[in-house]
Amino acid sequence: MKKLEEVILYQIDLTTKVAKHYSQSELTRLNLGITIEQWIVLKIISENENFTQKELAIKSYRDPAAITRTIVILEKKGFISRKKVANNARAHCVSLTSKGISFVAENMKIINKHRELSTKGISQTELETLSSVLSKIRKNMS
Amino acid sequence: MKKLEEVILYQIDLTTKVAKHYSQSELTRLNLGITIEQWIVLKIISENENFTQKELAIKSYRDPAAITRTIVILEKKGFISRKKVANNARAHCVSLTSKGISFVAENMKIINKHRELSTKGISQTELETLSSVLSKIRKNMS
DNA sequence: ATAAATTAGTTGATATGTCAATTAATAAAT
DNA sequence: ATTTATTAATTGACATATCAACTAATTTAT
Numbered sequence: 001m002k003k004l005e006e007v008i009l010y011q012i013d014l015t016t017k018v019a020k021h022y023s024q025s026e027l028t029r030l031n032l033g034i035t036i037e038q039w040i041v042l043k044i045i046s047e048n049e050n051f052t053q054k055e056l057a058i059k060s061y062r063d064p065a066a067i068t069r070t071i072v073i074l075e076k077k078g079f080i081s082r083k084k085v086a087n088n089a090r091a092h093c094v095s096l097t098s099k100g101i102s103f104v105a106e107n108m109k110i111i112n113k114h115r116e117l118s119t120k121g122i123s124q125t126e127l128e129t130l131s132s133v134l135s136k137i138r139k140n141m142s
Numbered sequence: 143m144k145k146l147e148e149v150i151l152y153q154i155d156l157t158t159k160v161a162k163h164y165s166q167s168e169l170t171r172l173n174l175g176i177t178i179e180q181w182i183v184l185k186i187i188s189e190n191e192n193f194t195q196k197e198l199a200i201k202s203y204r205d206p207a208a209i210t211r212t213i214v215i216l217e218k219k220g221f222i223s224r225k226k227v228a229n230n231a232r233a234h235c236v237s238l239t240s241k242g243i244s245f246v247a248e249n250m251k252i253i254n255k256h257r258e259l260s261t262k263g264i265s266q267t268e269l270e271t272l273s274s275v276l277s278k279i280r281k282n283m284s
Numbered sequence: 285a286t287a288a289a290t291t292a293g294t295t296g297a298t299a300t301g302t303c304a305a306t307t308a309a310t311a312a313a314t
Numbered sequence: 315a316t317t318t319a320t321t322a323a324t325t326g327a328c329a330t331a332t333c334a335a336c337t338a339a340t341t342t343a344t
Binding site: 002003004007008009010011012013014015016017018019020021022023040043044047059061112114115117118119120121122126127129130131132133134135136137138140141142 | 144145146149150151152153154155156157158159160161162163164165182185186189201203254256257259260261262263264268269271272273274275276277278279280282283284
């Protein structure tokens, strides 16, 4: 029977935790007043103007219920706004306010530094293997 | 500027989410009445009889506060019990009850199936690369 | 020996994850 | 056309993540 440390899924989970812990503590240290999950939502919106909440949930692989709550928070912080979709009165689409646009622009560098740091000393080949193996694992568990 | 999907940390996080989603839905489907996090705590205790809560927190890379709450739940479910440590009145050590021991034994097979499924079609070499790259990433972000 | 610092665990507050139930709008079926 | 089913979003309930504040026990520093 394998020890927990040898289990691949455990190692992946552990890596997520370590990375999130690091990035969150940096965001806190820099007083950005935002969580990782909130950042990811802002980033997705900046790449996909006028996504609906449903599209946001799919892209971020989060529950629509969770998205609703994060969006309420980001709206209170003044980073985003919700509008009714023209041809569908059920759906809401989300877009960055000017404050949201500058926030993403100003802090992209910090996030990019974390990303660069994460792959330091890892070869391109290794990264490609990582990417492809992770993708296989996701396919196996879908 | 990289799209979110190309970011390694994002891919790792996504894989964790997909895997947990799959495993949790299986545990629910089989009516085990337990969460993944609770299972991991049980598994760690079964591998390390009489761990203190602090050791549990370190091993599972979770906050001591979170461990306290999970332990209270597992105690209510009758899977574990807490005892005072002989030479340290602050520390509590945790051990499986007989119910907990049989629960882990009975369900280990199910969990092992998930683990086998997760690495289906992935070579040993790829798995070793994955393991070593994940370890490098964790080192980079510590 | 006493005061100060550290340690293990708990509790509170806020954000998130997950699932079920609900509401309102839209689409499909008959 | 009216009923039925589906869809997008919200809300409630409970478990978890994180951080700060707190208690009680133990060290250490003086």
